[in-house]
Amino acid sequence: xxxxxxxxxxxxxxxxxxxxxxxxxxxxxxxxxxxxxxxxxxxxxxxxxxxxxxxxxxxxxxxxxxxxxxxxxxxxxxxxxxxxxxxxxxxxxxxxxxxxxxxxxxxxxxxxxxxxxxxxxxxxxxxxxxxxxxxxxxxxxxxxxxxxxxxxxxxxxxxxxxxxxxxxxxxxxxxxxxxxxxxxxxxxxxxxxxxxxxxxxxxxxxxxxxxxxxxxxxxxxxxxxxxxxxxxxxxxxxxxxxxxxxxxxxxxxxxxxxxxx
Amino acid sequence: xxxxxxxxxxxxxxxxxxxxxxxxxxxxxxxxxxxxxxxxxxxxxxxxxxxxxxxxxxxxxxxxxxxxxxxxxxxxxxxxxxxxxxxxxxxxxxxxxxxxxxxxxxxxxxxxxxxxxxxxxxxxxxxxxxxxxxxxxxxxxxxxxxxxxxxxxxxxxxxxxxxxxxxxxxxxxxxxxxxxxxxxxxxxxxxxxxxxxxxxxxxxxxxxxxxxxxxxxxxxxxxxxxxxxxxxxxxxxxxxxxxxxxxxxxxxxxxxxxxxxxxxxxxxxxxxxxxxxxxxxxxxxxxxxxxxxxxxxxxxxxxxxxxxxxxxxxxxxxxxxxxxxxx
Numbered sequence: 315x316x317x318x319x320x321x322x323x324x325x326x327x328x329x330x331x332x333x334x335x336x337x338x339x340x341x342x343x344x345x346x347x348x349x350x351x352x353x354x355x356x357x358x359x360x361x362x363x364x365x366x367x368x369x370x371x372x373x374x375x376x377x378x379x380x381x382x383x384x385x386x387x388x389x390x391x392x393x394x395x396x397x398x399x400x401x402x403x404x405x406x407x408x409x410x411x412x413x414x415x416x417x418x419x420x421x422x423x424x425x426x427x428x429x430x431x432x433x434x435x436x437x438x439x440x441x442x443x444x445x446x447x448x449x450x451x452x453x454x455x456x457x458x459x460x461x462x463x464x465x466x467x468x469x470x471x472x473x474x475x476x477x478x479x480x481x482x483x484x485x486x487x488x489x490x491x492x493x494x495x496x497x498x499x500x501x502x503x504x505x506x507x508x509x510x511x512x513x514x515x516x517x518x519x520x521x522x523x524x525x526x527x528x529x530x531x532x533x534x535x536x537x538x539x540x541x542x543x544x545x546x547x548x549x550x551x552x553x554x555x556x557x558x559x560x561x562x563x564x565x566x567x568x569x570x571x572x573x574x575x
Numbered sequence: 576x577x578x579x580x581x582x583x584x585x586x587x588x589x590x591x592x593x594x595x596x597x598x599x600x601x602x603x604x605x606x607x608x609x610x611x612x613x614x615x616x617x618x619x620x621x622x623x624x625x626x627x628x629x630x631x632x633x634x635x636x637x638x639x640x641x642x643x644x645x646x647x648x649x650x651x652x653x654x655x656x657x658x659x660x661x662x663x664x665x666x667x668x669x670x671x672x673x674x675x676x677x678x679x680x681x682x683x684x685x686x687x688x689x690x691x692x693x694x695x696x697x698x699x700x701x702x703x704x705x706x707x708x709x710x711x712x713x714x715x716x717x718x719x720x721x722x723x724x725x726x727x728x729x730x731x732x733x734x735x736x737x738x739x740x741x742x743x744x745x746x747x748x749x750x751x752x753x754x755x756x757x758x759x760x761x762x763x764x765x766x767x768x769x770x771x772x773x774x775x776x777x778x779x780x781x782x783x784x785x786x787x788x789x790x791x792x793x794x795x796x797x798x799x800x801x802x803x804x805x806x807x808x809x810x811x812x813x814x815x816x817x818x819x820x821x822x823x824x825x826x827x828x829x830x831x832x833x834x835x836x837x838x839x840x841x842x843x844x845x846x847x848x849x850x851x852x853x854x855x856x857x858x859x860x861x862x863x864x865x866x867x868x869x870x871x872x873x874x875x876x877x878x879x880x881x882x883x884x885x886x887x888x889x890x891x892x893x894x895x896x897x898x899x900x901x902x
Binding site for chain 1: 766767768769770771772774775777778779782783784785786787788841845846
């Protein structure tokens, strides 16, 4: 495997007396898709929020390519190449695909004083990106997000992360509320992102979706990582479910267990 | 090509107000041809552009998801301040004009600060500001209109509101200020990066902030713009009518908001149109003028305005639902 892209070490997070994370360690390597699994309350959302800058950790360190970084806001995370895609929340539905893709980083044409967006360039890039991410339908880049399906919206968010060279794309429940065909589309977009050199963390309640797309599965339970090197090709869904629920006291063969679990 | 253009035109938020406006012109003209006489057109345009300046700035502010109830009070306060400074000999008229605009900018910045820093809804902040500003104007003048004067021949008066004739039409310079504001603000909203930020700030502020857009600064700028435009409009109106009444502009905030929403700008933010607002301004002012010309009692004006607002809201919400449905 390549060198670690992101390392989270001994991350702790407490909300008052409730301890959501009790020293979680997560490593994501270059060019891989990691599936993050865990039951409700296991701490996966909190861990992701810490990494995406949505909430600060109580303690612990984050390293990107071996260098310690401080992530205090979503903007910090984006500046460090970490993009989080939540269901719907990252897009402005009234704006077009192209305007969403470039929001906050719109290219300017002509004299700077006039602050004029280069809409032709934005539309051209948007059209190219939508094709690269795997949208086969011909959707004009001037289409407002509100006219797109749930899967197409995910595609726009993934395309944006790809275009702005995000090293790590975090997808939090990207297949929620999507139909079968739409889900397959999103899984394809995620694979395409990995094939173009991006790493991904994929969180989904539907374990079958995770199995279809990820290179490695990490399981959280009670605020800790309890298994971090499950190979979806050699492990059964049932075995992973037993790790998630904690019903299996003895780790089944083929599932390496994290050192501190 | 025509079949694909027609449904797209109909789906535009400006289409409904446009059809209504044309319909109103036809009805009023057929009942009373004097409606389209040069004198009536000149009269309607005169005041329309003054309140219209406020509506144009309000369009951008409402697109960003906020609104400003203090514009009517600023419309009354700014000329009172300018003329008080001038009449008391403290400053020249030009310096008084600049001070009045700067004071309005400060009022806008204060509203903006309460909304963006203290996270208080703009409805409450600007309601409070309305009372503070109107109260100040009444207190300073003891509630009386400022003494009249004649600013004829002064350069500032000529630049702001000097009149001239084009054929049979008597027009004021303020019409050109209005047209300039329409062109500039339409450009800002549709072509500039700031326009993209304004729409994003109103549509999904969290997403905009996550992309590095400075939503607070964008909104702050729009509160300042809104107050300065209201002050500018109030000063133009006061020079034209040779009066500075501390009560003038009362109720304008609601008329301005009505103009903006009739034109198709969303009350909830995220979507705005300057062209639509121009139509909204025309509809409300022409309606006020037209129903009197066709003999409807002036007191019935609000019934028509209310009905137009309800009808246009139903139309816009229908269009929005179609949009959301992806058709």
